[in-house]
Amino acid sequence: MQQIQVCIVGGGCVGLAAALGLAKAGISVALLDSGDVPRPLGEQYQARVSAISLASQSLFAQLGVWDAILASRATPYQHMDVRDKDSSGRIAFSGQSLDLPELGHIIENEAIRFALYQALTREPNAKLHFNTRYQHIHQSDTDVLLTLEQGMPIMAKLLVAADGANSAIRRQFNLPISYWDYDHHAIVTTIKTTEPHAYTARQVFLPQGPLAFLPLADEHHHSIVWSTEPDHAKALMAMSDGDFAKAICAAIDAQCGLCEVVGERHVFPLTMRYAQQWLSGKVVLMGDAAHTIHPLAGLGMNLGLKDAALLIQLLRDNLSEFASHAVLREYERSRKLDAQKHIAMMQGLKTLFEGSHPLKKLIRGVGLSMVDKLGPIKDLFAKQAIEGK
CATH class of the missing domain: 3.50.50.60 (FAD/NAD(P)-binding domain)
Structure with missing residues (x-):
């Protein structure tokens, strides 16, 4: 024994x-x-990735594995860009404004x-x-x-x-x-864009749910997580790679140019x-x-x-x-x-950013714009996000 x-x-x-x-x-x-x-x-990017906060990075450093993780396609992101599709609301963070070399890292779980x-x-x-x-x-x-x-x-x-x-x-x-069902399914895959990601983690809130673009080691590759309503997820999964790439490009307003699907798509329910x-x-x-x-x-x-x-x-x-x-x-x-x-x-x-109710759209647009313009509050939001608190 x-x-x-x-x-x-x-x-x-x-x-x-x-x-x-x-x-x-x-x-x-x-x-x-x-x-x-x-x-x-292996050579192909894994579908499952995580946005690792500075607190998690500190733990990995204490465990003596951070250098090994960094050497395995860990990608720093120096900027965050969050937008609401239905309004003019937008908030952007940068590591430079917080005297940090990066805001976190995107790392394949494996x-x-x-x-x-x-x-x-x-x-x-x-x-x-x-x-x-x-x-x-x-x-x-x-x-x-x-x-x-x-x-x-x-x-x-x-x-x-x-x-x-x-x-x-x-x-x-x-x-x-x-437990409760979020009434969302998440689609994850890897895409390639014609324009570089500029080490920016992007997120767009759509009426059916958020779409995240996460930068990978190659400057033209991104891991995406598209959380959306089950029927919409089913329709997206039924598309050809070409049509799915067009849907992604339209959803994120072609911020990084045209998109190409280069990984297998996976979908799973969110609970x-x-x-x-x-x-x-x-x-x-x-x-x-x-x-x-x-x-x-x-x-x-x-x-x-x-x-x-x-x-x-x-x-x-x-x-x-x-x-x-x-x-x-x-x-x-x-x-x-x-x-x-x-x-x-x-x-x-999730409740605030889903749907197209006019009052919600107003709150989202005004709220994001106000936070983006108010330095101390914006810095507080950024620190909460990057430190995982």
């Missing part, structure tokens, strides 16, 4: 970051994932996973189990036992469920969850999830297992990494009462409050 301090189920970016931080703190950790080990990027995985393979306190499934989880007052489909069982002082939005561990321990309880004895939730949020502000990955950062800190700073109820309750209390705030903020933005 493997006896370790923390077992993490889920080898996504958040689970891997938590495992690496704990191992570096001298805490023994085992990570289980049913999928293959992370691989280096680049982050591979950098974290490579670092973990060098940590003596970490044991990695990919292509591994557990059969049963049994919890006592002091330990959690995982029996595996193959291999030795694992006994841990703490089990971290980082197993995604449809977390099986969350279901097993009957941790209640609130808000929020676990009302993140803790059951020695089992805690993290990342998408605890919360999912609309991608319109690019906060999903950053919220999960904030979960990981706090749990690392609390366990590292309280080794004498390792994984005590008081320590785990502090993690739950703090991260629940932050998730609640961001979920409410995203719902408010």
Whole structure:
């Protein structure tokens, strides 16, 4: 039997970051994932990317993986341009105005996973189990036992469920969850434009939902996330690549010239999830297992990494009462409050910016224009966006 301090189920970016931080703190950790080990990027851009905030960048730097991530097609964005299609409203930020070299980075998720995985393979306190499934989880007052489909069982002082939005561990321990359908589907793909992106992250609010243009390493390539009503998403997915490219170009008013689709299109429904309880004895939730949020502000990955950062800190700073109820309750209390705030903020933005009601259009246009012209308030908005707060 493997006896370790923390077992993490889920080898996504958040689970891997938590495992690496704990191992570096001298805490023994085992990570289980049913999928293959992370691989280096290929020539083609991956469809799934994240806008990494400065706070997340700081975490990666502390974990010693930021240089490796930077070397894997991480793209800094120095400007943000947000517009409302139905009004004249627009707000623009730049790193220069905030004395910053950049506002954040657009990074393919697999680049982050591979950098974290490579670092973990060098940590003596970490044991990695990919292509591994557990059969049963049994919890006592002091330990959690995982029996595996193959291999030795694992006994841990703490089990971290980082197993995604449809977390099986969350279901097993009957941790209640609130959710609602955003009534949006997100289409993601890679496009090439005739004009360079100028290291600018762009977002246009359309009546059916927001369209984000995110700069990639090649100055003519962008990752797009088009969140729209289900029927509209279905119609867009049924289009040829040529017609879809024309629809994108029209939606964003050809800010970067003509568009060409160069990646496979993927679509998935958007649902808000929020676990009302993140803790059951020695089992805690993290990342998408605890919360999912609309991608319109690019906060999903950053919220999960904030979960990981706090749990690392609390366990590292309280080794004498390792994984005590008081320590785990502090993690739950703090991260629940932050998730609640961001979920409410995203719902408010989505409600304000969808639809073509004349009053909404007026509020959007006047509001964005006023913020853009008021320096201190604009700087506050920018800092909130780039720091992931």
